[in-house]
Structures are given as C-alpha cells and as structure tokens.
Amino acid sequence: MKKFLLFIFFSSLLFAKINIITHQKFAVNGQAFYIKVVDEDNQSFKTLKVKFNNRTYKSLQNSSQIVLPISYYTKKGRYLLSIYGSYMDGKKFKKKFYLKVKYGNYKKEILRVSKKKTSFGSKSLKRIRKESKEAKKIYAKFSSKKYNKKFIYPLNSKITSQYGNRRLFNGKLKSYHSGTDFRAKVGTPIKASNDGVIKIAKHRFFAGGSVVIDHGEGIFTVYYHLSGIKVKVGQAVKRGEIVGISGKSGRVTGPHLHFGVVLQTSSIEALEFIKLMNDFVIK
Numbered sequence: 001m002k003k004f005l006l007f008i009f010f011s012s013l014l015f016a017k018i019n020i021i022t023h024q025k026f027a028v029n030g031q032a033f034y035i036k037v038v039d040e041d042n043q044s045f046k047t048l049k050v051k052f053n054n055r056t057y058k059s060l061q062n063s064s065q066i067v068l069p070i071s072y073y074t075k076k077g078r079y080l081l082s083i084y085g086s087y088m089d090g091k092k093f094k095k096k097f098y099l100k101v102k103y104g105n106y107k108k109e110i111l112r113v114s115k116k117k118t119s120f121g122s123k124s125l126k127r128i129r130k131e132s133k134e135a136k137k138i139y140a141k142f143s144s145k146k147y148n149k150k151f152i153y154p155l156n157s158k159i160t161s162q163y164g165n166r167r168l169f170n171g172k173l174k175s176y177h178s179g180t181d182f183r184a185k186v187g188t189p190i191k192a193s194n195d196g197v198i199k200i201a202k203h204r205f206f207a208g209g210s211v212v213i214d215h216g217e218g219i220f221t222v223y224y225h226l227s228g229i230k231v232k233v234g235q236a237v238k239r240g241e242i243v244g245i246s247g248k249s250g251r252v253t254g255p256h257l258h259f260g261v262v263l264q265t266s267s268i269e270a271l272e273f274i275k276l277m278n279d280f281v282i283k
C-alpha cells in the first residue's frame with residue numbers, strides 16, 4: 001500500500017506559532033484532504049475549524065486534525081484556507097494558507113439503460129426528491145465519534161467501476177459516480193466498514209436496497225443495490241457485522257455493491273478516504 005508523505009507549510013513561522021501539516025502538497029476534487037494543526041508551544045485546541053471555498057468544516061472531535069472533503073464539483077485552482085479556533089484558555093487564533101486543487105483523472109463512462117430508467121413520471125420524481133432530501137438531512141448531522149478501529153472494505157472483490165467516472169446515460173451526461181462498485185454476485189454478505197449507527201435501511205429509487213451508517217464526525221458509509229437488509233434504523237453496528245446481502249436493486253445494469261463515503265455532506269472517494277483515515281487518524 002502506498003504511504004502518504006507529509007508536507008509542512010512553514011509560512012506561519014513569521015507571525016503565528018502554528019504549523020499546518022498536510023498529507024499532500026495539493027488537493028484533488030472528489031478526495032479527502034488531511035490537515036494537522038500544530039501549535040509550537042504544544043498548546044491544545046478547544047475548538048478548530050477550517051473555512052474553504054465558502055464553507056466551514058469542523059475538526060475531528062478532540063483533536064487537531066481535519067479531514068476536509070474536497071467536493072467533486074470543486075474547480076481547480078488556488079484557494080485561500082482559513083484555519084481558526086481557540087485554545088483551552090479561551091485565546092483565539094487564526095491562520096491562513098493557500099491550497100492548490102487539481103482535477104482527478106476521472107474517466108468517462110457510457111451506460112446503456114432502458115428509457116424507463118432514465119425518464120421518470122411525476123410519482124417517481126416526487127419519490128426521488130423526497131429520498132434525496134431525507135439523505136441530505138441525515139448527512140448534515142455531525143454526531144459524536146462512534147469508531148475506534150481502522151475502516152475496512154465491505155467485501156474483498158474486484159472493483160468494477162471507480163469513483164468519479166463521469167456517467168453518460170444513453171449519450172447524456174447525467175451524473176458522476178459517487179461511490180466505488182465492487183463485483184458481487186447476488187447474495188454476497190456485506191460488512192459494515194466500521195462501528196456506527198444505522199441511519200437508512202430501506203429500498204430507495206436509485207440506490208435500491210440501501211444501508212447508510214453514521215460513524216460520527218460527519219462520516220457516513222453507504223451500501224447500495226442490496227437484495228437483503230439485515231439491520232434497522234437506530235441500531236448500533238460493529239465493524240465487520242453483516243448489514244446486508246448484495247443484489248441488483250435500484251438503477252443498475254447488473255449485480256454489484258456500490259460502496260461510498262459521505263464526509264460532511266460531500267460524497268468523496270471511499271478507498272482513498274479509508275487509506276487516509278487508517279494511515280493518519282486512527283492509531
């Protein structure tokens with residue numbers, strides 16, 4: 001497994017006693033970006049936030065680390081990041097640095113599906129909107145940390161479609177692929193990537209049989225197109241516990257597991273996120 005390198009921004013030495021450490025020199029749209037804030041006098045932070053691209057993101061609880069989701073829709077360029085918060089004694093601090101965002105090397109993917117599956121009646125549209133609204137509300141909740149272990153893959157299998165593919169349905173660009181598809185014949189047991197609490201456990205229009213787990217700190221993992229759901233909303237699950245059985249429900253061209261990560265409301269590359277969390281955040 002490729003190890004990340006750490007980069008330190010020394011620009012802060014001039015006026016603040018804060019150093020910013022990141023896992024890469026630049027960020028990539030659709031991927032998580034790791035930031036560690038270090039006070040030279042080893043003072044602990046009471047609060048820590050980062051403002052990026054007009055949005056504010058919270059740090060991981062009780063830590064000086066921020067895992068920033070760089071949304072897929074982020075344009076490439078140089079962004080001014082503002083890191084701010086307070087020390088235990090109440091004193092405030094603020095630190096700014098520039099972050100370069102590059103575009104990920106995402107592929108174009110052409111899918112052929114029946115007309116029935118790309119144009120929807122008013123009843124379906126109503127359901128699609130309702131389900132989307134419901135999910136957004138769930139993802140917006142920043143709950144307390146529920147995991148202590150490293151994240152795992154939901155199954156060991158070949159990846160059939162990567163995150164970020166720009167999807168053309170019957171020649172029309174409809175969306176980007178917000179998760180990673182694993183080859184899984186119908187009936188394969190699917191494991192929880194980490195400890196958490198079930199937030200969605202039902203059949204949905206696009207995603208089919210769906211399970212969503214809240215791991216706390218704005219981190220969610222999603223498991224789609226299931227043929228069977230083994231958990232209930234509100235239930236606490238342990239890492240590795242079987243949450244469902246793979247299938248081909250919802251809008252799919254064949255059986256597989258769609259696995260994804262939502263971080264502070266953005267769908268980001270799940271496997272890179274797991275590597276980043278396991279290498280840096282979870283000891």
Ligand SMILES: [Zn+2]
Nearest residue numbers: 179180181258
């Ligand atoms: Zn998928």
